[in-house]
Amino acid sequence: MRNISGRQLLAAVIFLAATLVLTVQLINPTPVVVSVGDNGSDVVEAGKQFRYSDVGIITVAAWVMGASLLYLVLSVKRDSVLTEQSTSTPPAAPATQTGRTDRSVHLEFTDDATSPIERHRTHFDETTDRLDDTEREIYSMVLDADGEIQQRTIVADTDFSKATVTRTLDSLETKGLLERKRQGVGNVVVLQGSVPV
Template sequence: MFPRALRDTRFITATVLVAATVVLVGQLLNPPQLVVAASGPGGDVTTVGSYFTYRDVGIIAVAACLLGASGTALLLDRRSDSSADPDRSRVATDGSSDGRGSDDLLETRRQEWEEQADELGTTERVVYEAVLDADGVRPQREIVDETDLSKATVSRTLDSLESKALVERKRRGTGNVVMLL
């Protein structure tokens, strides 16, 4: 029903920001002048000065509030920054609504990961497959428990896998979560 640009709240917020700025600047730079005229034989018309009416003050207040609110909304809008959410899955979806596209993508990624595992040494393969068995994301302590390797061996092996850009560790509380790349 509405054009795509009008459905995007960032576009509407930016439009409100610009409009509020124009109104605010226009009102502040052009205050109405107060003219006093005296009637009678020596009557004179004099401009006393520039004063804002209550209506002008109301317009300025509303424009300033809209300017602040829209500016804050644009600054805090995190939709455009994909790295803003650290818990976001590393596997992207293709936008299909039934979820089958993401299953296909996960299966494709799994095949790539399995091919990668075949090229690794013994300890690296054990740790890599432990993460692979959890669909690519697993806490580091679970890897230690499952593989019966020491914490130091798992840590050194993960260092090696990270240097090869095969896994990534993210700090979560007191431990790490390991994700396949």
């Protein structure tokens, strides 16, 4: 669970208070009272209207509510970006015997030198274990097509509807396996560059 800062808590309280004030003002406009008769003895309520002071309160409450909500959204987004960056920072370089940081270039040959298709094929079994049947079939089709296939070809070559293919591709994109690129009037489905861990 993420910690909430004091400013975010204050902004949330201000947002709730402004929402309450705005709601009360909109629900309860001021009644207009009219005196009728020669001596003003008959008083009649002619309806409910917003006075200038009501409109001012509504305007200020709406502005405060919007500003506090904007602050909350931006601060939460900023915190999540900072959290992502702090979790993805590379490890520090190892220190040498003299206690200084080693600044030499270290080349390491890993499977990054292979193509995306080879990486996906290498990790195929562990990747497809996490997929349902529809996702597995579409993912396999893209691999069999050397990592690139038209979306309309997937629809034509399977028993799946366009909606099912679209939903499945959304899911596979979210999982970091495939991505769609616009090509002419349709989409081409390609493998993403790396296999997610």
